[in-house]
Amino acid sequence: MRYSDEIIEEVRSRNDIVDVVGQYVHLQKKGANYFGLCPFHNEKSGSFSVSPHKQMFYCFGCGAGGNVISFLMKYDNLTFQEAIKSLAERAGVKLPDEDDSPAAKAFRDKKQILLDINKEAAKYYYYLLRQKTGEKGLEYFRKRQLTDETLQHFGLGYAAATSDGLVKHLRSLGYQDSLIIEAGLASHDEKFGTHDKFWSRVMFPIQDAGNKVIGFGGRVMGDAKPKYLNSPETPIFDKSRNLFGLNYAKNARAGYMIICEGYMDVIAMHQAGFTMAVASLGTAFTPGQALILKRYTDEVILSYDSDEAGTKAALRGIGILKDAGLKGKVLNLKPYKDPDEFIKNEGKEAFEERIKNAENPFFFEVRIMEAAHDMSDPDSKTEFYKKIARKLCEFEEALERENYLEAVASKYNIKADDLRRMVNTYANQGGIVRPANTPKSGISPKKGPEDGAKKNQRLLLTWLTDEPQLYSKVVKYVTPEDFSDDLYRNVASSLFEGLKNGSFSPASILDQFPDEEEHRQVAEMFNTNLVEIETKDQRKKAFHDIIYGVKQAGYERQKKEMKLDDPDFLSKTIQGKKDLERLAHMEISPDD
Numbered sequence: 001m002r003y004s005d006e007i008i009e010e011v012r013s014r015n016d017i018v019d020v021v022g023q024y025v026h027l028q029k030k031g032a033n034y035f036g037l038c039p040f041h042n043e044k045s046g047s048f049s050v051s052p053h054k055q056m057f058y059c060f061g062c063g064a065g066g067n068v069i070s071f072l073m074k075y076d077n078l079t080f081q082e083a084i085k086s087l088a089e090r091a092g093v094k095l096p097d098e099d100d101s102p103a104a105k106a107f108r109d110k111k112q113i114l115l116d117i118n119k120e121a122a123k124y125y126y127y128l129l130r131q132k133t134g135e136k137g138l139e140y141f142r143k144r145q146l147t148d149e150t151l152q153h154f155g156l157g158y159a160a161a162t163s164d165g166l167v168k169h170l171r172s173l174g175y176q177d178s179l180i181i182e183a184g185l186a187s188h189d190e191k192f193g194t195h196d197k198f199w200s201r202v203m204f205p206i207q208d209a210g211n212k213v214i215g216f217g218g219r220v221m222g223d224a225k226p227k228y229l230n231s232p233e234t235p236i237f238d239k240s241r242n243l244f245g246l247n248y249a250k251n252a253r254a255g256y257m258i259i260c261e262g263y264m265d266v267i268a269m270h271q272a273g274f275t276m277a278v279a280s281l282g283t284a285f286t287p288g289q290a291l292i293l294k295r296y297t298d299e300v301i302l303s304y305d306s307d308e309a310g311t312k313a314a315l316r317g318i319g320i321l322k323d324a325g326l327k328g329k330v331l332n333l334k335p336y337k338d339p340d341e342f343i344k345n346e347g348k349e350a351f352e353e354r355i356k357n358a359e360n361p362f363f364f365e366v367r368i369m370e371a372a373h374d375m376s377d378p379d380s381k382t383e384f385y386k387k388i389a390r391k392l393c394e395f396e397e398a399l400e401r402e403n404y405l406e407a408v409a410s411k412y413n414i415k416a417d418d419l420r421r422m423v424n425t426y427a428n429q430g431g432i433v434r435p436a437n438t439p440k441s442g443i444s445p446k447k448g449p450e451d452g453a454k455k456n457q458r459l460l461l462t463w464l465t466d467e468p469q470l471y472s473k474v475v476k477y478v479t480p481e482d483f484s485d486d487l488y489r490n491v492a493s494s495l496f497e498g499l500k501n502g503s504f505s506p507a508s509i510l511d512q513f514p515d516e517e518e519h520r521q522v523a524e525m526f527n528t529n530l531v532e533i534e535t536k537d538q539r540k541k542a543f544h545d546i547i548y549g550v551k552q553a554g555y556e557r558q559k560k561e562m563k564l565d566d567p568d569f570l571s572k573t574i575q576g577k578k579d580l581e582r583l584a585h586m587e588i589s590p591d592d
């Protein structure tokens, strides 16, 4: 059901964000805003702010932000529609009746339908596990010592050996074949027509951080191949940006998360009380997944199988964690193969002890290198020492490098001075290899002029939402065209438009950006403050500098985009430059 903008606006305006958030978070008034402990990351000081004026929340710690609707979506794991319903009920707003006819269904948001289909499939598999058909599956889970509570907690299920049981069931609920296929649950071919994708498998529903089923992993009963089959990528299932178990792990607040190989590892660990465990989804751990983990923790412990493939995965994982700016450690499970086996044999306490002693990635890597060298052969041994020296060059910080140098020298009986000489030689050769510390695109925010320009734009947008009366001054110099990319430009033009018409509502602008990452970025645009403004002069200077900064970056960008063969190129560039120079020396004050 899609609600009209008017209804959404009414629901939002009748639910004051301070009241709603105050039901979940203890808030204290500080100046114009309220502050409390952020419910979305683990913290001891209150960086979570709620602005009654903007009707927005924003966390200066983890960057979570939004309006009253997105707060509820995030906190209670609701869809947009569900959040609207809940808020409407709370404020006594009557919503138009829901139309559940097939025609109405066809008009509903595609993603929502795919989510609905996956949810119905999860219910169907869950039901089958408890029927005669599902006996084999239940037996498998029992053998793995899963309790009823665990089966229920993870919504585990069973896909029968029939070829179209699920398809028939979903059709009976009114879903079209094409959508069932698009949801990743069926395939179509000449011989079988539209038929189920999963046969004779125990089923692991994969949920996103908001507890919504977005896909499945299925483990085959018996020896058929492939052993594990996952849903394909669909509009709601991006394997590189989701993790199995994250919906629970994000609430564990252990101060770290554990990433392991498979569904059963995660489930066994959660059952044993280690609810901070997650797994990547049939693919290697990805940079996108590291970024998601970073929202919830600073430290990630890698828990991969103790075989060659697991070791390789751990080595790769270490690099990805470093790139994402996360602290990484490696869990040693020997002599057992995986966490599940370890816990069953040694128990929780022993596992906890292993977590405490998880290995620092540098020593882990050195130990793996050592295994590849024959220490009784002088050449091989020298080669090993050289590799250690090169590895040490990866530490940019001299003190940190020295500490590791001493530690590794003593551990492997190398003379520290010799090793130091080797390190210096490599460093001087320019052989400083620091691949791990070079942020790859998409991992760290871009630094440099681009970032500075955006910061100015955010400062200006925040200033305008804090003091909307400044709009008439700002608009004399700045237009939405001066903002640097589509997202910023769209937000700026919505805000300018609203301010021009006197309908100021940053909270409603947020609703135009349902994508989680965009929503967060927009919230940030309205919550970027200058810290050091105390005097009137500082305020005046900051106001001028920000406007000038936005204008200058806008000019540079527009110049770049202009075609050289544009007949007006020269005149436009010269005019732009003149305007900019004039602006540089102009007095612009927010207060006269």
Ligand SMILES: [Zn+2]
Pocket: 038, 039, 040, 041, 048, 059, 060, 061, 062, 063, 064
């Ligand atoms: Zn936070």
